[in-house]
Amino acid sequence: MSERSLLAKYSGAVPRYTSYPTAPHFHEGVNCDIYAQWLGELSERDTLSLYVHIPYCDRLCWFCACHTKHTLKYEPISNYLKPLFKEIATVGARVSKTAKVTALHFGGGSPTMLTPEDMIAIMNAFRAAFTFAADAEISVEMDPNDLDEARYDGLAAIGMTRASLGVQDFDPKVQKTINRLQTFEQTKGVADAVRARGVHSVNCDILYGLPFQTQETLRATVRDIISLSPDRIALFGYAHVPWMKKHQTLIPEHALPNVDERYAQMKMAAAMLLEAGYEAIGIDHFAKPDDRLAIAARTGKLRRNFQGYTDDQATALIGFGASSIGQLPQGYVQNMVATGEYERMANQDGLTVVRGIALTDDDRMRAHVIERIMCDFAFDFAPLRERFPALADTVIAEARHFAASNPDALCRVDPLGFRLTERGQALARSVAAVFDAYLGNGKGRHSIAV
Template sequence: MIGVDMQNSLLAKYSGSVPRYTSYPTAPHFHGDVQCGKYAQWLSELGSQHDLSLYVHIPYCDRLCWFCACHTKHTLKYEPIETYLVSLKKEIAKVGSLVSRGAKVSALHFGGGSPTMLRPHDLVDLMKAFRAAFDFRNDAEISVEMDPNDLDEARYDALAAIGMTRASLGVQDFNPKVQKTINRVQTFEQTKSVVDAVRGRGVHSVNCDILYGLPYQTMATLEATVNDIVSLSPDRIALFGYAHVPWMKKHQTMIPEEALPDVEARFAQMTQAADMLVEAGYEPIGIDHFAKPDDRLAVAARQGRLRRNFQGYTDDTAEALIGFGASSIGQLPQGYVQNMPATGEYQRMADAEGLAVVRGIELSDDDRLRAHVIEEIMCRFAFSFETVREGFPRLGETVIAEARQYAASNPDAICEIVGEEFRLTEAGKPFARSVAAVFDSYLATGKGRHSIAV
C-alpha cells in the first residue's frame, strides 16, 4: 500500500499533460501530405483477407454538453442533418467501391455527436447504405452511442431494425448540480428506461460512461453515481477523467474552473470509483475500463488480446478501421487518415469526389515498433522484449535499450525489468500514459496540447 505522501509525490511527477494514446503517432502529428489520393490507394490495397471495422460520425447534438471534447455542433433543426446524410452516403459508396468486396465487416460503430438524433427512417436508410457498400459478417457488432433525451419507441424500433448489438450511454454524474453545471441533465430514471428498452429488444451488451474530475463533483456524488450505475448491471463501464481543454473546445469555458477538483482530488475520485467497481464484480481493463468477467472485453484482456484504438479499448481484431463523416479518423495498415473536420467543407468534398481526407500520416518501421510498445503498455502495462525482437529485428534493440535505461534510472520504481519484459509496477499503473510517453519519439516536438494524465 502506497502512503499518502508517496502517492502525492508520484502525482506531482507523473500527472502532467500527455496524449491518451488511442493512436501512435497521435493526431497532432498528422499532416497534409496524406490526402484523398493516398487514401484511395491505401483502400484499394486492402484485400479480401482483411477484416474491416467501420466508424461513422454524426456531428450534431440537440444540446451542447459543456464538458464534451468531441467534434460536434448544436442544432435544433433537422435540415442540416438531412443534407449531411446525403454527403455521408456518397462517401460510404465511394469507399465501398475502392475496397475489395471480399473484405468482411466485423464491427460498425455509430458515434457523435448524437447518432440517436437521426430520424428512424434515416437511421435505417444509413444502415442500408453500409450493407449495400460492404459485406458484413453474420456476427458483426453494431454499436450505437445513445442520448436518452433523443429516444422514443420509433427510434428503439429503428435501432433494433439495424441490428444494434451494443448500446453505449454517457452518464457522467447523476448529481443535479453537477449535471446543470456541465449542461447535461439526464436523470437516473431516464437512463434506466433506455437500458430496459434496449435489453427488451435483444441487445446483449450495454456500456455506461462515468466521468470523474467534473465541476462540483465530490467523493459523495461520485459514490452515489457509481452505485446507481452498478444497479443497472451494465456489461461494461468506462471511467474517464474529464479532459478540460478550453483552448481547443471553447464551450468548455462555460465550466467554472474554480469548481474543478485538483489533481489529488481527481486521483482520489478515480481510485474510489475503481475500487467500488471491482468490489461490485467488474474486472479492470487497461487504465479506464471495467467489464463483467464474461464480457468479451474482459476475456480479451485475460487472454492478452486487448487492443486500443480511437474508440478506446476493444477486442476487435480488424486490420483496418475506416472512418466516415466529418472529422472521423481511419486506421489502415499503411497509416492514419482524418477527414475534413468542418462539416460544410466535408460535405463539399464528399459531394465532389466521394472522399474527404485532408491529413494523415504514413507509418515508418519505427512508428510501427513504438505503436506496438505503447499499445502494449496501455493494454497490458508491460511489453515483451522477445516479441519486439521477433517483430522488429532491425530496430527492436533500440527500444529495448530505452526501456532498460528508463527502468534503471527511475527512482520511484513505477516500472521494472522482470526477465525479458518491461513492466509497470502497481504504483506505476495509474501513470501508464506518462510511461508510454517515454517511448513517443514525436512528443518532444511540442505539437499539440493534451489533458492531464490522471
C-alpha cells in the same frame, strides 16, 4: 516517494494514446489520392471495422471534447446524409468485396438524433457497399434525451448489438454546471428498452474530475450505475481543454477538483466497481468477467484505438463523416472537420481526407509498445525482436534505461520484458510517453495524465 508527490511529478499533460503517432502529428501530405491508394491495397484477407460520425447534438454538453454542432432543426442532419451516402459508396467501391466487416460503430455527436428511417437508410447504405460478417458488432452511442419507442425499434431494425450510454454524473448540481441534464430513471429506461429488444451488451460512461463533483456525488452515481448492471463501464477523467473546445470556457475552473481529488475520486470509483465484480481493463475500463472485453484482456488480445479499449481485431478501421479518423495498415487518415466543407468534398469526389500520416517501421514498433503498455501494462522483448528484428534493440535499450534510472519504482525489467509496477499502472500514460519519439517536438497540447 509519497503518493501525493508521485502524482505531482507525473500528472503532467500527455496524450491518451488512442493512436501512435497521435493526431497532432498528422499533416496535409496525406490526402484523398493517398487514401484511395491505401484503400485499394486492402486485400480480401483484411477485416474491417467501420465508424460513422454524426456531428450534431440537440444540446451542447459543456464538458464534451468531440467534434459536434448544436442544432434544434433536423434540416442540417438531412443535408449531411446525402454526402455521407456518397462517401460510403465511394469507399466501398475501392475496397475488396470479400473483406469482411466485423464491427460498425455509430458515434457523434448524438447518432440517436437520427430518425428511425435515416438510421435504417445509413445501415442499408453500408450493407450495400460492404460485406458484413454474420456476427458483426453494431454499436451505437445513445443520448437518453433523444429516444422514443420508434427510435428503439429503428435501432433494433439495424441489428444493434451494443448500446453505449453517456451518464457522466447523476448529481443535479454537476449536471447543471456541465449542461447535461439526465435522470437516473431516464437512463434506466434506455437500458431496459434496448435489452427488451435483444441487445446483449450495454456500456455506461462515467466521468470523474467534473466541476462541483465530490467523492460523495461520484459514489452515489457509481452506486446507481452498478444497479443497472451494465456489461461494461468506462471511468474517464474529465479532459479540460478549453484552448481546443471553446465551450469548455463555460465551466467554472474554480469548481474543478485538483489533481489529488481527481485521483481520490478515480481510486474510490474503481474500488467500488471491483467490489461489485467488474474486472479492471487497462487504465479506465471495467467489464463483467464474461464480457468480450474482459476475455480479450485476459487472453492478451485487448486493443486500443480512437474509440478507447476494444476487443476489435480488425486489420483496418475506416472512418466516415466529418472529422472521422481511419487507421489502415499504411497509416492514419482524417476527414475534413468542418461539416460544410466535408459535404462539398464528399458531394464532389466522395473522399474527404485532408490530413494523416504514413507509418514508418519505427512508428509501427513504438505503436506496438505503447499499445501493450496501455493494454497490458507490459511488453515482452522476444516477440518484439521477432516482429521488428532490425529495430527492437533500440526500444529495449530505452526500456532498460528508464527502469534503471527511474527512482520511483514505476516499472521494472525482468528476463521476459518490461513491466509496470502496481503504482506505475495508474500512470501508464506517463510511462508510455517515454517511448513517444514525437512528443518533444512541441506539437499538440494534451489533458493531464490523472
